[in-house]
Amino acid sequence: MNAAFSSWPAFLAMGGYAFYVWLAVAVTLLSLAALLGHTLVARRQLLRAIRRQQARAERMRQGALRATPAIPPEKVQ
Structure with a gap:
């Protein structure tokens, strides 16, 4: 089997x-890096929104528990 290029400069x-070859390689790598960066940013934003929503739901649950009047013992059968 023969090597396609005889030396590093030929490669x-x-x-x-x-x-054209190295421009295509550069564009491909930059596109993949941008896609990876966008994915990481979007994931971070999604997780932050989920945590915010869960915290709000917990605050609403705590508020509902405090706002519910206690049933007097004489009303309980």
């Missing part, structure tokens, strides 16, 4: 198509 030159 980097990509047979005269280096600009």
Whole structure:
């Protein structure tokens, strides 16, 4: 089996198509990095919103428990 390129400079030159090849590689890697970054930011925002919603529900539950009048013992059968 023969190697496609005889040396590192030949590999980097990509047979005269280096600009297009490395530009495509750079665009692909930048796109993947942007996608990863966006995913991480969106996940963080979603988790923050879920925590905020759970805290609000807990506050509402605590408020409802305090607002409910206690049943006097004479009314309990």
